[in-house]
Structure formats: C-alpha cells, structure tokens
Amino acid sequence: MPTYDFICTKCKxxxxxxxxxxxxxxxxxxxxGGEVRQSFLGYLAGFVSSSKDKxxxxxxxx
Ligand SMILES: [Zn+2]
Numbered sequence: 001m002p003t004y005d006f007i008c009t010k011c012k013x014x015x016x017x018x019x020x021x022x023x024x025x026x027x028x029x030x031x032x033g034g035e036v037r038q039s040f041l042g043y044l045a046g047f048v049s050s051s052k053d054k055x056x057x058x059x060x061x062x
Contacts, residue, residue: 010034 003018008029017027029036 005039006036007039008032008034008036014039 013031
C-alpha cells in the first residue's frame with residue numbers, strides 16, 4: 001500500500017499515512033481531525049508562501 005504525505009489545513013500538521021488510493025479522501029488530521037490536503041514532496045517546500053487561498057468550498061455538515 002502506498003504512503004502519502006498530507007498537511008492539515010487547520011493546524012498545519014504534516015504527516016504521512018499509508019492508505020489505498022481510494023481512501024485518500026477519507027484522511028483527516030490525527031491531531032485536530034481537520035481537513036487535510038495532500039502534500040507533495042520537495043518541490044512545493046519553498047513554494048508555499050504568501051499565497052492567499054480564498055476559502056470557497058461548499059460547506060457540508062459533518
Ligand atoms: Zn490539524
């Protein structure tokens with residue numbers, strides 16, 4: 001099973017989990033249970049700065 005790096009959008013916690021591809025979307029932050037984004041190695045390391053993301057996602061009750 002492959003591993004994926006994720007970063008929490010709430011507490012910025014970075015972690016790696018081993019999940020099936022179909023289960024990636026079910027991953028949540030182990031610290032705060034928040035929504036996570038897949039993090040790509042290297043590459044974006046110095047790239048993620050001073051970029052304002054506009055929160056524009058559909059709210060859904062959870
Ligand atoms: Zn978190």
